[in-house]
Amino acid sequence: MKITKICCIGAGYVGGPTMAVIAQKCPHIKVTVVDLNEQRIKDWNDPNTDNIPIYEPGLSEVVAEARGRNLFFSTDVDMAIDEAEVVFISVNTPTKTYGKGKGMAADLKYIELCARQIARVSKNNKIVVEKSTLPVRTAEAIKSILDNTGNGVQFQILSNPEFLAEGTAVTDLLSPDRILIGGDSTPGGDVAINALVDVYANWVSRDKILTTNVWSSELSKLTANAFLAQRISSINAMSEVCEKTGADVNEVARAIGMDSRIGAKFLKASVGFGGSCFQKDILNLVYIAKSYGLNEVADYWEQVIIMNDYQKRRFSNKIVQTLYNTVADKKITFLGWAFKKDTNDTRESAAIYVADDLINEQAKISVYDPKVPKNKILSDLDYLGTRNSSENIDAILTFEDPYEACSEAHAIAILTEWDEFTKYDWQRIYDSMKKPAFVFDGRNILNAKELKSIGFIYNAIGS
Ligand SMILES: NC(=O)C1=CN([C@@H]2O[C@H](COP(=O)(O)OP(=O)(O)OC[C@H]3O[C@@H](n4cnc5c(N)ncnc54)[C@H](O)[C@@H]3O)[C@@H](O)[C@H]2O)C=CC1
Numbered sequence: 001m002k003i004t005k006i007c008c009i010g011a012g013y014v015g016g017p018t019m020a021v022i023a024q025k026c027p028h029i030k031v032t033v034v035d036l037n038e039q040r041i042k043d044w045n046d047p048n049t050d051n052i053p054i055y056e057p058g059l060s061e062v063v064a065e066a067r068g069r070n071l072f073f074s075t076d077v078d079m080a081i082d083e084a085e086v087v088f089i090s091v092n093t094p095t096k097t098y099g100k101g102k103g104m105a106a107d108l109k110y111i112e113l114c115a116r117q118i119a120r121v122s123k124n125n126k127i128v129v130e131k132s133t134l135p136v137r138t139a140e141a142i143k144s145i146l147d148n149t150g151n152g153v154q155f156q157i158l159s160n161p162e163f164l165a166e167g168t169a170v171t172d173l174l175s176p177d178r179i180l181i182g183g184d185s186t187p188g189g190d191v192a193i194n195a196l197v198d199v200y201a202n203w204v205s206r207d208k209i210l211t212t213n214v215w216s217s218e219l220s221k222l223t224a225n226a227f228l229a230q231r232i233s234s235i236n237a238m239s240e241v242c243e244k245t246g247a248d249v250n251e252v253a254r255a256i257g258m259d260s261r262i263g264a265k266f267l268k269a270s271v272g273f274g275g276s277c278f279q280k281d282i283l284n285l286v287y288i289a290k291s292y293g294l295n296e297v298a299d300y301w302e303q304v305i306i307m308n309d310y311q312k313r314r315f316s317n318k319i320v321q322t323l324y325n326t327v328a329d330k331k332i333t334f335l336g337w338a339f340k341k342d343t344n345d346t347r348e349s350a351a352i353y354v355a356d357d358l359i360n361e362q363a364k365i366s367v368y369d370p371k372v373p374k375n376k377i378l379s380d381l382d383y384l385g386t387r388n389s390s391e392n393i394d395a396i397l398t399f400e401d402p403y404e405a406c407s408e409a410h411a412i413a414i415l416t417e418w419d420e421f422t423k424y425d426w427q428r429i430y431d432s433m434k435k436p437a438f439v440f441d442g443r444n445i446l447n448a449k450e451l452k453s454i455g456f457i458y459n460a461i462g463s
């Protein structure tokens, strides 16, 4: 089977970049990305590709090359489903905020809506691909909806989880460690799997394209994120031991990372991991384990989240304690608000929780982030619901210039590891600050020696 038209439902951080790269690498396939969010689609269609709604290095160039040729962004969901042989579902699957499984389970209402819409619209056989991260066995529910509400056409469900990381989405998509495709071991399942393998084989070598059964594929995605997040919580746990014992977590990470069985990646101690997925996916795994009565398994993985929450709180507590046990009315400047560098995404960013703690202590927070606008920062705080919007507006100032943000500050906290922070004129910053001038480096990116020689009281994570 040869695929000529793809529809992707969901033009977010995954759907947008993933489909842009498929379109770039497969000029013979028409790729249409659809979304209910009109503004988002309008932004994807902005004539100036620098204004597309997602900031990722290299993405605007890929969009510029393919958009209008074989890549389209539209709000006409029905039409795109109707004409496609393959429909990717790439909608959000956030943690449930209500009812059974509240705060733990994945909310699958958007997935179900997609399945019902695909069933209603489809007039010929289709391959439906789970691109969103889903609880294991979701394909069963999707199949049931498709088969029971459809027009008698045949659907094959594939699981094809996405492993890209934000900030490096384009390079991750162009050179993935692997592509995972799960499908049924039936003749129809094999045809569907092979059709999708052929799409990726346009730029990914076949030995990197792994095919499995659907449940292994669904569960592998949750497992990968759990393992990655676990490494961060493990090194963050050791960071506190380092602080108590005189060891240095960067040295410890280097020493253990040279063991090829451990490996060097994902051992950077930090103020805590953020992002829309690690926490959500682990909570989902914990919920699944509990629902099978696997309480020890659930507790084991939940500890990764407990440790991460502790690391964020420990950072804000340290700021308060070091500033003589009060930050009331003190100006604390945050460099960075995004959950990691090279993205404008702030979902679950550690900065939000640290700011919330410090505002509770009546600090005045000033923020500079090269890619995050003021309204996003305020809406992140409002979303926590700790206080009302006007109280948040009073507690936060944002700046377009980092030097202005730091001027007259009692302390600077590094919340995101943007490269530009390492290149600032730190003497100039020191001169403009209140004394003693404190730096809390939540990402261990600054040159400790240089800062101390300027006169800063420099605090890192894990040393
Ligand atoms: N953000 C990331 O780096 C990664 C995310 N994932 C997974 O991919 C999925 C999507 O994540 P993001 O792209 O970050 O989410 P997102 O929130 O950025 O995008 C989802 C989009 O789907 C749209 N949508 C929801 N229901 C719809 C419907 N019925 N019809 C049309 N559009 C609809 C929303 O309007 C939104 O624009 C999630 O399951 C996530 O866990 C997987 C790998 C990486």
Ligand SMILES: O=C(O)[C@H]1O[C@H](OP(=O)(O)OP(=O)(O)OC[C@H]2O[C@@H](n3ccc(=O)[nH]c3=O)[C@H](O)[C@@H]2O)[C@H](O)[C@@H](O)[C@@H]1O
Pocket: 133, 162, 163, 164, 165, 166, 167, 225, 228, 232, 265, 266, 267, 268, 269, 270, 271, 272, 273, 274, 275, 276, 277, 278, 339, 340, 341
């Ligand atoms: O399912 C997803 O959404 C994605 O989640 C993560 O990607 P992402 O969250 O975009 O970014 P990461 O690079 O994993 O960083 C996550 C958080 O951990 C932090 N981190 C990362 C690495 C590290 O060593 N230390 C550390 O604190 C980062 O600063 C960031 O806050 C995974 O890396 C992707 O493979 C996966 O596809």
